[in-house]
Amino acid sequence: MKIGIVGLPNAGKSSLFNALTRAGAPAANYPFTTLEPNVAVVGVPDERLDRVAETVGATPLVHEVIQFHDIAGLVRGAHQGEGLGNKFLGNIRETDAILHVVRAHDDAQVVHPEGRVDPLGDVETIETELLYADLEQAERRLDRVAKQAKSGDKELVAEERWLRDVVEALRAGRAARTVPPPDGAPGAATRLTALTSKPVLYVANVAEGEPLEPPPALVEQAQERGARATAVSARLDAELAELDEEEAAGMREELGVHESGLATVIREAFELLHLISFFTAGQGKEARARAIERGTRARRAAGAVHTDMERGFVAAEVTFWEDLVRSGGYTAAREQALSRVEGRDYELRDGDVVTFRFTPA
Secondary structure, X not given: OEEEEEOOOOOOHHHHHHHHXXXXXXXXXXXXOOOOOEEEEEEOOOHHHHHHHHHHOOOOEEOOEEEEEEOOOOOOOHHHOHHHHHHHHHHHHOOOEEEEEEEOOOOOOOOOOXXXXXXXXXXXXXXXXXXXXXXXXXHHHHHHHHHHHOOOOHHHHHHHHHHHHHHHHHHOOOOHHHOOOOOOOOOHHHHHOXXXXXXXXXXXXXXXOOOOOOOHHHHHHHHHOOOXXXXXXXXXXXXXXXXXXXXXXXXXXXXXXXXXXXXXXXXXXXXXXXXXXXXXXXXXXXXXXXXXXXXXXXXXXXXHHOHHHXXXXXXEXXXXXXXXXXXXXXXXXXXXXXXXXXXXXXXXXXXXXXEEEEOOO
16 A cells, blocks of 8 residues: 655645654755655554464564655646656655645744645645646547547547546546546556546644644545545654654653554545455464455455465455454364354455465466
8 A cells, every 4th residue: 555645845744754654754844855755664553463463373463564655745836847746746646545734733933835824725736736737647648549549449449538538527627536437448547547536635734732633624625525534743743753652652641642643544544445454364374464445355355365365265264353362262263153164255344364265276
């Protein structure tokens, strides 16, 4: 999972990136501190995996990971190359989702590039640049595909028709996601890599001591656009990231902050991308968390472990993690009828511990 952190300069992107990853990306009170996208791979903390591993004697533990890409601040005119915008927009295309940091604090010591604090105005500035960049990309793609479609190839004809609809939508100010991918050209959306087709998580960067709640107008806008919205204090989280885990937890309790910014972002990102986690673990073997899309069936989930398991799938032995821990292990879980054997069409639940049975190729 790759998540690109975007926003206007001085919105708090690099501070949040530091807090999420402890990677020490430079942060300063001027634009373009980040000239190349900082990338950090972060393990997704999951106490359930820890307890499963302890119960069955599995080692080592392998948590699911997220790649965070801290992409330099965009400015008005980025699609025309302002502020190295074309390069930065290209970096966003490589990600699976966008984490849009929106300034929601009024700190006079932090300069706003447009001289005002207006969360919705900031969102509009960034999203307008993404729309313009997509329009240029879609028009170029349409020119190329229209020439190729003259051959009469049905998939190219379907892609051309879809691209014309996308261009029309973008010219009207609507995101590419509002135009469903064509049935006759299933790879068209992937080839376009539209920025405005990516899922978006708005993160309001609030001041220290302020309630961790996004502005109501931002929440409303997120709901209208099929996005999600949450809030963190990037400065507070960056400061807490400098402490050891026990000290940071104590400080959060004292401040009434229930979870870290990392936990907040991970939870919201999983909801945004409709992801759940299942676990595989065996005595003397690794315990691993794996993120899959909600609704994934057993056979396809086996492919997340190894393609041979999906091809040779026979069955899946499934135990819910709490049942496994409470019973003390697989043997006891089977004796108490807490484990069951499921077929290829079983939809995995969040927290399932699965042993796949398959015929080797």
